[in-house]
Amino acid sequence: MATLGLIEYKDANPEVRAVYDEIMATRKTEWVNNFWKALAHDPATLRRTWESIKQIMAPGALDPLVKEMIYVAVSVTNQCGYCLASHTAAARKAGMTDAMFAELMAVVGMANETNRLAIGYQVEIDEPIKT
Amino acid sequence: MATLGLIEYKDANPEVRAVYDEIMATRKTEWVNNFWKALAHDPATLRRTWESIKQIMAPGALDPLVKEMIYVAVSVTNQCGYCLASHTAAARKAGMTDAMFAELMAVVGMANETNRLAIGYQVEIDEPIKT
Amino acid sequence: MATLGLIEYKDANPEVRAVYDEIMATRKTEWVNNFWKALAHDPATLRRTWESIKQIMAPGALDPLVKEMIYVAVSVTNQCGYCLASHTAAARKAGMTDAMFAELMAVVGMANETNRLAIGYQVEIDEPIKT
Amino acid sequence: MATLGLIEYKDANPEVRAVYDEIMATRKTEWVNNFWKALAHDPATLRRTWESIKQIMAPGALDPLVKEMIYVAVSVTNQCGYCLASHTAAARKAGMTDAMFAELMAVVGMANETNRLAIGYQVEIDEPIKT
Amino acid sequence: MATLGLIEYKDANPEVRAVYDEIMATRKTEWVNNFWKALAHDPATLRRTWESIKQIMAPGALDPLVKEMIYVAVSVTNQCGYCLASHTAAARKAGMTDAMFAELMAVVGMANETNRLAIGYQVEIDEPIKT
Amino acid sequence: MATLGLIEYKDANPEVRAVYDEIMATRKTEWVNNFWKALAHDPATLRRTWESIKQIMAPGALDPLVKEMIYVAVSVTNQCGYCLASHTAAARKAGMTDAMFAELMAVVGMANETNRLAIGYQVEIDEPIKT
Numbered sequence: 001m002a003t004l005g006l007i008e009y010k011d012a013n014p015e016v017r018a019v020y021d022e023i024m025a026t027r028k029t030e031w032v033n034n035f036w037k038a039l040a041h042d043p044a045t046l047r048r049t050w051e052s053i054k055q056i057m058a059p060g061a062l063d064p065l066v067k068e069m070i071y072v073a074v075s076v077t078n079q080c081g082y083c084l085a086s087h088t089a090a091a092r093k094a095g096m097t098d099a100m101f102a103e104l105m106a107v108v109g110m111a112n113e114t115n116r117l118a119i120g121y122q123v124e125i126d127e128p129i130k131t
Numbered sequence: 132m133a134t135l136g137l138i139e140y141k142d143a144n145p146e147v148r149a150v151y152d153e154i155m156a157t158r159k160t161e162w163v164n165n166f167w168k169a170l171a172h173d174p175a176t177l178r179r180t181w182e183s184i185k186q187i188m189a190p191g192a193l194d195p196l197v198k199e200m201i202y203v204a205v206s207v208t209n210q211c212g213y214c215l216a217s218h219t220a221a222a223r224k225a226g227m228t229d230a231m232f233a234e235l236m237a238v239v240g241m242a243n244e245t246n247r248l249a250i251g252y253q254v255e256i257d258e259p260i261k262t
Numbered sequence: 263m264a265t266l267g268l269i270e271y272k273d274a275n276p277e278v279r280a281v282y283d284e285i286m287a288t289r290k291t292e293w294v295n296n297f298w299k300a301l302a303h304d305p306a307t308l309r310r311t312w313e314s315i316k317q318i319m320a321p322g323a324l325d326p327l328v329k330e331m332i333y334v335a336v337s338v339t340n341q342c343g344y345c346l347a348s349h350t351a352a353a354r355k356a357g358m359t360d361a362m363f364a365e366l367m368a369v370v371g372m373a374n375e376t377n378r379l380a381i382g383y384q385v386e387i388d389e390p391i392k393t
Numbered sequence: 394m395a396t397l398g399l400i401e402y403k404d405a406n407p408e409v410r411a412v413y414d415e416i417m418a419t420r421k422t423e424w425v426n427n428f429w430k431a432l433a434h435d436p437a438t439l440r441r442t443w444e445s446i447k448q449i450m451a452p453g454a455l456d457p458l459v460k461e462m463i464y465v466a467v468s469v470t471n472q473c474g475y476c477l478a479s480h481t482a483a484a485r486k487a488g489m490t491d492a493m494f495a496e497l498m499a500v501v502g503m504a505n506e507t508n509r510l511a512i513g514y515q516v517e518i519d520e521p522i523k524t
Numbered sequence: 525m526a527t528l529g530l531i532e533y534k535d536a537n538p539e540v541r542a543v544y545d546e547i548m549a550t551r552k553t554e555w556v557n558n559f560w561k562a563l564a565h566d567p568a569t570l571r572r573t574w575e576s577i578k579q580i581m582a583p584g585a586l587d588p589l590v591k592e593m594i595y596v597a598v599s600v601t602n603q604c605g606y607c608l609a610s611h612t613a614a615a616r617k618a619g620m621t622d623a624m625f626a627e628l629m630a631v632v633g634m635a636n637e638t639n640r641l642a643i644g645y646q647v648e649i650d651e652p653i654k655t
Numbered sequence: 656m657a658t659l660g661l662i663e664y665k666d667a668n669p670e671v672r673a674v675y676d677e678i679m680a681t682r683k684t685e686w687v688n689n690f691w692k693a694l695a696h697d698p699a700t701l702r703r704t705w706e707s708i709k710q711i712m713a714p715g716a717l718d719p720l721v722k723e724m725i726y727v728a729v730s731v732t733n734q735c736g737y738c739l740a741s742h743t744a745a746a747r748k749a750g751m752t753d754a755m756f757a758e759l760m761a762v763v764g765m766a767n768e769t770n771r772l773a774i775g776y777q778v779e780i781d782e783p784i785k786t
Contacts, residue, residue, distance in 0.1 A: 042364035102566035
């Protein structure tokens with residue numbers, strides 16, 4: 001159970017319910033992730049986090065599936081089990097196939113390896129790619 | 132300068148030169164990143180790392196631009212300056228616009244934030260998304 | 263169960279019991295965390311770690327509650343479940359309210375986000391704040 | 394220089410200038426950090442990030458100095474040089490003394506150590522502190 | 525259960541079975557870790573990862589036990605529970621005693637602490653040790 | 656320059672000088688790393704950190720060279736430039752050859768990769784290796 005517990009819809013105040021309603025409407029689902037029910041103890045953070053995610057994950061220069069896969073890449077790198085489970089599910093819903101998942105994992109694994117080779121060998125940034 | 136120094140093409144043995152040649156041919160460039168010149172002190176690792184990257188970053192279920200952006204996402208999360216510079220350059224070459232870069236950063240930033248909210252509130256994985 | 267198992271008070275040697283006694287006396291509790299029972303297989307590390315924590319977490323220029331919240335901030339950033347659970351409990355005991363916990367989480371989340379925006383955009387340190 | 398460069402006040406569009414003006418007014422300074430000038434290439438992220446930070450770092454259940462020190466703790470743990478420099482400066486401005494800084498570092502160092510001892514020994518969460 | 529499930533020997537295709545056979549032969553065991561059974565959904569990654577590990581972990585300038593302990597050190601630092609469990613087991617099989625494990629943990633803990641003290645105090649690299 | 660500056664021997668108080676003297680005597684060198692000169696602003700932390708490192712890095716079940724290489728492995732994983740430079744130098748002094756360094760890097764890189772594959776595929780710990 002989450003640190004402060006989870007606030008279910010029936011127990012939520014109007015401010016929290018309004019966010020839950022928006023989440024379900026935007027995502028076209030009948031349920032709300034535990035993540036939001038845990039944040040609901042802090043309605044200001046619940047509202048701000050939802051608004052930010054809605055803005056950031058909307059289609060733009062990158063499509064939603066790419067964005068979800070980037071979310072998974074970060075969650076894997078940080079070893080966040082919850083985030084990984086929820087964003088893997090979201091990426092699948094957005095169209096990620098098993099083959100795409102496998103390639104995503106291969107890239108994330110390799111990037112984590114070469115990040116350490118680059119720092120470990122103390123490689124300096126090449127002149128042509130310096131900003 | 133890198134820990135063991137950099138091995139330039141003219142000083143490289145045939146085994147290392149063969150990898151440098153493949154890198155330049157595959158990437159259609161006239162130069163080789165410092166990363167490879169640093170790894171060249173260990174030809175087995177140079178060869179294995181290059182073969183792995185070539186295989187992983189090739190077009191597949193995900194296109195090369197998406198793969199480069201995932202590489203950037205991991206490098207940012209790990210705070211690897213060298214990797215960030217080199218893969219941001221590679222992503223641009225593969226077609227990443229400023230708008231795509233900005234959205235990539237926004238997603239990476241948000242994912243790093245919500246990763247910590249999820250763990251900090253000790254949120255349990257929802258039944259429907261458990262593997 | 264921990265890698266080497268847990269050493270209970272009744273099974274502990276005098277050197278380990280002495281540390282357990284100090285922990286309970288200092289914290290005014292009747293029990294010892296699993297953390298210490300796991301470390302007890304290495305009495306030198308048990309003693310050193312306890313002495314260090316006792317010194318560091320004592321009231322000083324910062325009060326114990328602030329110190330416990332900093333401990334939580336680090337544990338969340340590192341995704342350490344055990345540390346998070348034990349230091350959240352300790353912070354509450356030291357006076358952390360739900361409102362304080364929620365603000366702590368909001369700051370930790372935001373800091374993890376902007377850390378990545380700063381590195382991702384490769385922002386240089388401003389002259390006025392260079393050390 | 395930052396990836397996309399820095400946008401100075403004189404070159405900024407009205408949307409960006411409005412944020413810069415708010416930052417200077419809120420912080421009672423005559424200058425704007427490079428961080429914001431780098432983000433200014435993405436006005437939506439600039440605005441959202443500033444609004445979030447302003448809300449999160451305002452006095453509340455925790456005072457601003459404690460919040461800045463938590464920011465430093467996260468930035469140190471993530472090894473973010475830019476964030477560390479800017480939030481150490483902000484914490485000093487908010488009243489952090491050398492003695493407070495030294496204690497902050499001691500706690501952050503210790504937490505990073507015991508986080509690894511806890512995971513390394515695979516310590517299970519004690520029943521009394523389970524959420 | 526893993527994201528894509530686990531592929532057991534009896535259900536594996538010849539390409540996957542070949543890798544499983546090599547793993548069991550090289551390690552002189554009758555079973556294959558879940559790690560490999562999860563990767564088996566992507567035979568190219570399974571093959572590449574196994575070949576890389578076999579090459580890297582073989583006796584060389586460093587002996588296999590030292591290599592396994594380095595693997596544990598990284599897994600602890602990254603808070604990877606699975607990796608920690610499997611490489612602690614592998615290190616024990618390679619000869620790691622309880623005393624060696626305890627010293628390994630002490631070094632890993634200390635390194636994580638001083639890494640943060642060094643960055644937190646913004647210590648510059650000493651001239652004599654610059655590369 | 657470090658956050659609080661560096662305290663040179665000639666400017667140090669007797670408490671700090673005593674630690675500097677021990678460091679030089681133990682390490683058989685004529686100089687003290689910037690790390691210690693930065694910590695010297697907090698004599699209690701200087702003393703505690705030195706005592707801990709001296710105890711931990713002394714020959715025991717693991718020899719000093721192995722311990723230094725583990726220190727490097729952690730510093731690479733955490734992307735700590737200062738720690739990497741100083742412990743690579745220390746490991747060389749303790750006998751690390753170029754070949755050993757190269758193998759160390761290969762293991763660290765691989766471990767960072769497979770750590771992410773294991774979490775990304777959400778692999779469960781195998782029964783036989785559960786603690």
